[in-house]
Amino acid sequence: xxxxSTGALLEATTGTHPTLWPWLRGVQLRDIxxxxxxxxxxxxxxxxxxxxxANAALLSTLGGMVARARSARTLLGIDERVADxxxxxxxxxxxxxxxxxxxxxxxxxxRLVVATAIEHRLEFVERTQPYHAVLAQSLxxxxx
Amino acid sequence: MDHGLAWTIxxxxxxxxxxxxxxxxxxxxxxxxxxxxxxxxPWAEAKEVLLxxxxxxxxxxxxxxxxxxxxxxxxxVVVISMRDLASLLALxxxxxxxxxxxxxxxxxxxxxxxxxLRQRARASQSxxxxxxxxxxxx
Numbered sequence: 133x134x135x136x137s138t139g140a141l142l143e144a145t146t147g148t149h150p151t152l153w154p155w156l157r158g159v160q161l162r163d164i165x166x167x168x169x170x171x172x173x174x175x176x177x178x179x180x181x182x183x184x185x186a187n188a189a190l191l192s193t194l195g196g197m198v199a200r201a202r203s204a205r206t207l208l209g210i211d212e213r214v215a216d217x218x219x220x221x222x223x224x225x226x227x228x229x230x231x232x233x234x235x236x237x238x239x240x241x242x243r244l245v246v247a248t249a250i251e252h253r254l255e256f257v258e259r260t261q262p263y264h265a266v267l268a269q270s271l272x273x274x275x276x
Numbered sequence: 277m278d279h280g281l282a283w284t285i286x287x288x289x290x291x292x293x294x295x296x297x298x299x300x301x302x303x304x305x306x307x308x309x310x311x312x313x314x315x316x317x318p319w320a321e322a323k324e325v326l327l328x329x330x331x332x333x334x335x336x337x338x339x340x341x342x343x344x345x346x347x348x349x350x351x352x353v354v355v356i357s358m359r360d361l362a363s364l365l366a367l368x369x370x371x372x373x374x375x376x377x378x379x380x381x382x383x384x385x386x387x388x389x390x391x392x393l394r395q396r397a398r399a400s401q402s403x404x405x406x407x408x409x410x411x412x413x414x
Binding site: 157158184199241 | 371374377378381383386389390391392393394395397
């Protein structure tokens with residue numbers, strides 16, 4: 133059972149990612165979970181004013197993914213237990229590598245998504261990131 | 277009925293507007309056949325018109341279309357191919373892959389793009405400040 137990270141969800145909306153999409157072909161629909169936070173964040177990214185024209189297709193695919201997840205009851209919201217884990221994660225240094233190779237910090241939205249994976253004991257689908265080592269005791273990661 | 281299957285059929289029903297034209301054409305062919313035979317017209321010719329129309333509709337469904345017959349919601353039926361029925365049942369019980377389920381959705385369009393997520397600056401979020409007043413919620 134897996135939870136797509138926000139970054140994985142964004143990249144999956146193309147339907148063409150060379151490693152992620154083939155992996156998603158091998159995992160059953162009912163085993164892929166989405167966080168409502170990731171859905172909102174990806175929607176925001178794609179609706180940005182500087183967005184590329186292709187983003188209309190990406191938004192449409194996002195809508196399809198959300199509909200499928202809703203039907204399969206794998207669309208996860210935030211509850212008190214997730215919020216409690218998130219509160220703890222806010223104080224951790226969680227380093228990431230940005231797409232341009234620069235070092236950064238996992239932002240607070242994405243900490244909420246990580247908290248969701250921890251609470252529901254779901255493997256977290258994400259590109260390899262330095263913070264995975266920090267949370268190795270509590271977060272299982274599937275990289276692509 | 278499984279929730280997933282119901283959702284998919286609902287989605288197909290929402291696209292029924294253009295298919296209703298096909299139903300109207302079939303209905304017209306039936307009426308024309310009936311009128312011809314009732315008034316003593318050649319049955320073979322009328323039958324051929326009807327079969328041609330019917331084969332065209334079956335071809336449409338076999339190519340992946342869903343044909344909604346009827347207008348009143350409580351009387352509507354959906355005609356789909358056996359292949360699509362199998363896909364819908366697989367979708368309903370979640371036994372197909374996530375990628376296949378997304379690809380099956382009408383309007384799915386793969387895009388050659390490489391969007392990447394950047395993290396937001398943590399300090400810009402309201403709970404990272406102390407003593408400041410958050411802007412009013414929308």
